Amino acid sequence: MISVTGLTKTYGSVCAVNNISFEVAKGEIFGFLGPNGAGKTSTINIMTGLSRPDAGEIELAGIDVRRQPKKAQAIMGIVPDESNLYNEMDGFDNLCFCAALYGMPKSEREGKARRLLEQFRLDDTGKRPFKAFSKGMRRRLTIAAALIHSPQLLFLDEPTTGIDVESSRQIRDLIRELKRQGTTIFLTTHYIEEAERICDRIAFIARGQIVAAGTLPELMASVSHQHAIRFVTAGSTNTPAAELESQFPGSQVSIQADHSIVMTSKQRIPLLPVMKFLHNIGVEVHEARELTPSLEDVFVKLTGIQSSALTEPERKGSTR
Amino acid sequence: MKSWIAFWNILKKDVRNYYLKPPNISWGIIFPLSWTLMQLIRSPDGNILELLPGLIAMSILFGTTSMLAVTITFERSGRSFERLLLAPIHLSTMVLAKIAGTILFGTFNAFVPVIFAALFADLRAVNWGALLLTILLIALTSALTGLLIAVSAEQVFEAQTLANFFRFPMLFLCGLFVPIARLPLLLRPLSYCLPLSYGTDLLKGLLTRQNSLSPALCFGMLLFFAATLFLICRHRIQQKWIL
Incomplete structure (x- = not known):
């Protein structure tokens, strides 16, 4: 059309x-x-x-x-x-x-x-x-x-x-x-x-x-080449990030400030084995959620423009 | 048929929205009437028929150039004019529709002093057909001058200033106050470049038989000016408003 x-x-x-x-x-x-x-x-x-x-x-x-x-x-x-x-x-x-x-x-x-x-x-x-x-x-x-x-x-x-x-x-x-x-x-x-x-x-x-x-x-x-899962855990735990990474090769593990665990990998992450492993080492998981980028993340990544700039007042002169 | 519907509705909209508004109607009556009274007070023994060509010409010139320049600039600043540019109608149709309303307004203005003069003078010898044609042609060329001003102005006040820049020299150069033959030699060629000079001469001929040029030449020149101004306006609109 x-x-x-x-x-x-x-x-x-x-x-x-x-x-x-x-x-x-x-x-x-x-x-x-x-x-x-x-x-x-x-x-x-x-x-x-x-x-x-x-x-x-x-x-x-x-x-x-x-x-x-x-x-x-x-x-x-x-x-x-x-x-x-x-x-x-x-x-x-x-x-x-x-x-x-x-x-x-x-x-x-x-x-x-x-x-x-x-x-x-x-x-x-x-x-x-x-x-x-x-x-x-x-x-x-x-x-x-x-x-x-x-x-x-x-x-x-x-x-x-x-x-x-x-x-x-x-x-x-x-x-x-x-x-x-x-x-x-x-x-x-x-x-x-x-x-x-x-x-x-x-x-x-x-x-x-x-x-x-x-x-x-x-x-x-176009921007999301990795799979990521966030595990929300119960309170403060000393989650062994290195142990998790060695147990699940190819994955990277980071522990967030709120003690949740973010696991990223180029391959799909098998949910049940990870949950079982965490359970076995005494980490109680309340929630597991796949992390997908928002359109805003994609926009920022592709254009290099912060999303707040989208709502800034128009600068006259560049258009009609 | 589709173009005719668009033409008629643009004209109708302009007449309703602008020309039939009380301030404009009163202006259209008061302005020519004031000019007439002013001239009569200045020379009470003067023959009103001798004043009439000037009064008609001024009424048309001021009515048409002001209205078109202001209404178009006003529509452009509110961006409603874009609707006309984006409509599937030929640019010439749109231009003709816009100036048609102004021509009607100018013609109405022109007849105010004529009606006033009819109270004091015998107008039975006037060729009304030729007078109407002359008035329409002066209104057409003045409206197109107004359009040319509108294309050059961004704001309403700019349009008014520009209009005055053109109108006042035109009034003094067209032979209304001082016959062209008595103007300084250097200014005379300029006078013959103004459509109003030919319109004024025609009016003088029709009302007082004091014309200095052939009526056929004057009609021809007015048509020539109308066609030239129309083409210039169309070209300028394309250049300036379709960026």
């Missing part, structure tokens, strides 16, 4: 997008995860025809965006990082206006607008102007506006940034529902949990480059 090859964009001396390539399959939710200024919005702007690339090719459903931007725009819905509907107009008029931009006839656009207002639980807003909506309501209406012409492809730029937990949850549910209906979704976010929860595949973007891309298990596997 989306094919991007060698995309590059420079603003002055800043390379916002640096030779990135990726593909998104039909009906997939593809997430672009990166800190502010990483090049997420610049990439969306180029893909939607709002910005011209310096180099590279973009095809959306077989349409060359550089050559036929208007044809491509007809099949896409766009939710920008700011809710940008018309402040003076109410929800219904805003949706009808957006539908008219796609050439929908009056009766069709009015029916669709009513259905969307209902679906997004905004049907009780009446004649209230957009400027009087709460942040969450504004975001929901902006997403509804992007769906008014039933696009095959939806671009969501930071859809849940700055809104309340309930609205975020509703938006995530809606994204999943759209996927079920066959819509392809390209989503940018700086929330790791959001990418983890809803994306089929994730690309880490940092300093304009894609550092890694894949499904969640693929990304995890």
Whole structure:
């Protein structure tokens, strides 16, 4: 559905997008995860025809965006990082206006607008102007506006940034529902949990480059070459780490401050023999848990960027 | 058909959201009316018909350039203008829709002094068809000048400042206050580079028969300016707003 090859964009001396390539399959939710200024919005702007690339090719459903931007725009819905509907107009008029931009006839656009207002639980807003909506309501209406012409492809730029937990949850549910209906979704976010929860595949973007891309298990596997098990023990024990290591060759054992034992090995660790051994030497085990890296660990390891940087305020200038 | 739906709805939205707002309607009436009264007070014995070309031209120029420059800059700062750039409609359709509302507003402004003058002077000899066409052409070129200003400005106040930078020299150079023939030799070529000079001459011809150029030439030049400004605006939008 989306094919991007060698995309590059420079603003002055800043390379916002640096030779990135990726593909998104039909009906997939593809997430672009990166800190502010990483090049997420610049990439969306180029893909939607709002910005011209310096180099590279973009095809959306077989349409060359550089050559036929208007044809491509007809099949896409766009939710920008700011809710940008018309402040003076109410929800219904805003949706009808957006539908008219796609050439929908009056009766069709009015029916669709009513259905969307209902679906997004905004049907009780009446004649209230957009400027009087709460942040969450504004975001929901902006997403509804992007769906008014039933696009095959939806671009969501930071859809849940700055809104309340309930609205975020509703938006995530809606994204999943759209996927079920066959819509392809390209989503940018700086929330790791959001990418983890809803994306089929994730690309880490940092300093304009894609550092890694894949499904969640693929990304995890790319950094996790070892198996690790943590044994929570009862109180203070003098666990013989060296003895454990000699008993189970190839394994490394470390004793944590809370007296739990972390055992790592390139091979799978046989749980029962270890437990038996510990029992025999008088170590009481309360819990054994396999340690897997979180997406946050993977992100930090692959990009070298601390996860706290993901939520730092945007540095203006590197993107539009 | 799809382009027409988009065109009509952009125009309707602009008229509702901007031009039909009470402050703009009152401004559209008060501004031309104040100019008219000011001129009448200054020269009470003056023939209102002789003042009318200038009053019409100023009303259109100030109405159109201000409104388009401000509304577009306002939509750009709120990013709602991106919706139009991202819609599957041709850039020319969008530009035409945006200027159509301003042309209507400018035409409305132009007829305020005309209606006022009708109370004091006999306007039966006026060719109304030609007058309307002239007003529309002046409004079109002024609206496109406003659009050119909007493309160059980032903020609403910048747009206003830039608009004044263009408007006031235009008023003094277009032959409204001083006939072009009496302007310093160095300034005359500049006057003939302004669409308003041809519009003013047409208005003078239609209202007082005191035109100095051929009406056909003036219509031709206004059309030429409209086409050129339209192409420049479209090119500038592509260059500046589609980065």
